[in-house]
Amino acid sequence: MTAWDDVRGLIDAGDAVRLADRLTGLTAGERKAVSGELREYIPVIRARARALREERWEEESRLHEAWSGRGRRVLRREPWEDWPDLMRLAGAGTISAVTAVAAWVTRRDLLTTRRSRRPAFGDPGPIVQVLAHRPAEWQAELAVRLAAKVRGPRDTGAPLALAMLRHTGAEPPPNDALVVAWVAAGVGSSPAWQPPGTARPEGVRPGDDTGEPWEEEFADPLLPVLLPRLFEAEGVGRALRDERLDPISPWLRTIRDVVESGAVAREPLLDGCVRRLLRGGAAPDLRFFARVHELLAPSAAEVEARRRDYLSMLPAAPGPVAEVALRHLRGLPEHELEDVAEAIGGLLFRAEVGLVKAGMTWFDHTVRHDPARADGLAPALATAFHHESYDVQGRAAQLALKHAGRFGPLGGEHIRDAIPALPPELGRRVAEVFGGEAVDTRTEPPFVPRPLPEPPPVMPFPATPAAPAEMEALGWTQWQWQPAERWLAGFVHLTHHDRLGLRAALQAAYGTAYSDVFAMRVWTATDFWRAAMAMELITPGADPGVPADPGHGPWPSGWTAGFTEGVLVTVTPGGALADVEYGGLAGQEEAVWAEGDAQAHDGHDPDVFGRRYTDYAAGLPASWVGGAAPSGGDAKIGGLGPNGRWAAVPEPPRDRLPAPGEVSLPHMFVLRRFAEVLNALKEGTLPPVLLATPTSSTGALSPGVLVSRLEECEAAGVEPLPADLQQALLRLPRGVHAEAAARVARLTSEAARTAARWMSGGGLPDPRAGVRWGYVEGACEHYFDERPDGRVGQIRLTPLLKAGPTGLALIDELLAEPVKWTRNEHGGCMEWWPGVLPSHREVVAVNLLPHLLYQWNRPGVSASHAAMLAAADGPAGEATALVLAYFLAQKRSDAGVSVLLTMAARGDLPARELGDQLQRLIRWMRHAPQHIVNALQDAADQGAHEEVWQVLRAMLPGLLPGPEERPRSGLAAAVRLAVTVAERAQVRDDFPEVAELAARKSTSLLTRQARRLHDHLTRP
16 A cells, blocks of 8 residues: 555545644655645545535435424534645645645635635644644745735635744744734634743633733744734734723733733834824724723823824824824923914814814913913914814804903914804904904805796596507506506407407417416406406406315415404304304304314314314315305304404405405405406496596596496496496596586486486595504504603504495495505505595505505505605695605605605695604604705705795604703704795794703704794794
């Protein structure tokens, strides 16, 4: 057996210890022979490892399935998984040339992919052990070469390079990336190396607070060499940005210990730290060096020796660094006037208010104790007159007035020249003492009211297709409600007037498409209904009927939605069902479980599921639904609903409409129109024209056109379709239509009589609509108007809708109160909804509310829906305001501003409600006030300043802070906008909340803006 056979066998076995021993004992000839085989063996062992890995994955999958529900069982790491480390070790022990070894041990195809999925180098210890038998010069050269190749803290060659440097004691090359990799690895991280003569407790790393003195021998031999390089290498500050002084972190503790022990000179570290701070950079990257500086605690003499360096940090260094420099400079007993002027000038030039105020405090202290320096410091004080902060300008003006008597002619001239930079009220006060003239640099030209933009015109609804060719083009516009409405109207019209032509046109669009549509039990998309209508027209009788739903008895699984205790079949002698509470099934002879095997439910409480199960529990014939049971009673299918009371399940779907509650109410209303057209086509009762096709782009329908269509139906001897009629009535403009009512009263059909009553009675009365805000705390739901804000979790909107009965079943169904959460197919056909109720936008908005928040994984309200609400008619209340507020609160609010302007131009804007909903979005949904302010500012600039004032008047009271409250970020900008629009609109008003805020002694920007607003509102 050859040496290569031995090495290969140990690699295959994954035995690193024996492999290292074997490599150490090889002769020169054996090493050459083994190294010649290694390169060719890489693809062989890689393929073997891949095959074994796939087997392992399969086994893990089997174990995961077997352990499902008991936690996942993970297999241990196999020896063959470390083949890259072993191949690298074999090369390091057999390849002769230094450059070849350096290239081999850093090969990218010998990286180990650990379970973290991140390439890793592996333990460098065995490689160091094998290389230890090479000549010392050879090892040192390899260490330097490996160190020079390091490119960053995550370089896979860094662990071996650092280990070899520690082992050989070679001088590390000047490589910043090596220093960063060293610090990123941690203090003294050298598992393969132990310093001679170091005796420390087991498990305690050098640098820990053990109470022992620091050994002369460093725990890490790289420490004395690389520690001074921390201040020169780029990237060290970023790698150590999380080091803390309290509690002290490892690197800072190490620096403290080596300095206190005298093992490392303190002066070079302090010099390096100051140089690094002077170089500048991002504040987080300098954080570590600022903390090292404080750890070294320079004395006054050391600061004095570096005075110019500290002064240079004041104007431009990051804030934390400038604060350090200022603190040490202020600790010096004496300063030359030029140094003080430079320091204060540098501080007053900065944007940070805290540093500027510190500079003004230094100015005040200096002038009070040495008035002769006032003129020399006057230019620095004048710099603060130009600061963007009103607080800074006010403090600077106050200091100028306080020390006015100490300034000479030269200092007074500097102050006087800077007065125009002050706000007018401050400038006038300073000018009264120093002379000069205050100038209002922010004077704007007189405001000229801008008219609101004209709202988009309401366009006529596109014409109904008059030729079959037009239908083919409309067939592909399934996501747009107007083309779909035209397709439906064209289908009815052309079926009556040109059936053969329409059949040929639809053959091209639907002849081979939607081949599986009749295999579906429920159709919730309008394109499925259109496909079925086209196929029925092409091939009468094409629909085989609703397919069976095996496994769910005589009804589909969807019909059980909302039942909490299962579906029951209850047989009663008299056919009447008593209400069932959760306590039992009182007044019923017997009850059975209608899904699955009856024997599977024997363990259930008979008080809940009935007195006994019978043989027919596993599945009932469809004929039993509402029919006679063998016992002579009536079989009824139902269950215990969410309120704990009995609810009967309707018959199985025969027309593929979804179950009640499975879709939103307006969606269901749309689908009923398609369903009745399909049924009328099958039964041959299709009217010559649809009544409800709009005449306006908003979905509105002209009363005269509706009467003409009723006349056409009566002339053809066909009764209009019920859903079509009720949709037509909802699309009529608001109010009484006496002329159209008198005209339609001459017709004799039932539909005409219904239309006459509707037109003469003023149509649909406005339902009571609104929204109630709630939240989830823990597992409970609360309303904000009932319970103070708790630990608010998810926000919930509860739509409110109360409408009186109209006597029209489908309209009454549509006007039921929407649910406050969405599920399944809720939110479908949302683009139709404003066109369903074009004269009652608030009802549409209420139905949109469940889809307004949390839109990331479900159908959501878009800006186009808000625009359709703006174009619609009817009163706008809380729900409409909330939809608009939502889009005004977005970062990109152009669509919301457009809707606001449209409603304002039409006089429909619910300004008070909008302001109220905006403050709720800020308080409870954490929307950024700045986005809302930007949107309102944009609207005000385009002519809606009066409306924006009304919005802000309603929004601000709920946001202004109380006496002990912290103001919200961005609120000052909202008050400033209120000042602007109040001035433009020439408003005078009593605003108690603003008056209370203005009366406080605070000098914050919010309080100052509140005073401006209060002064304007109360001005005579």
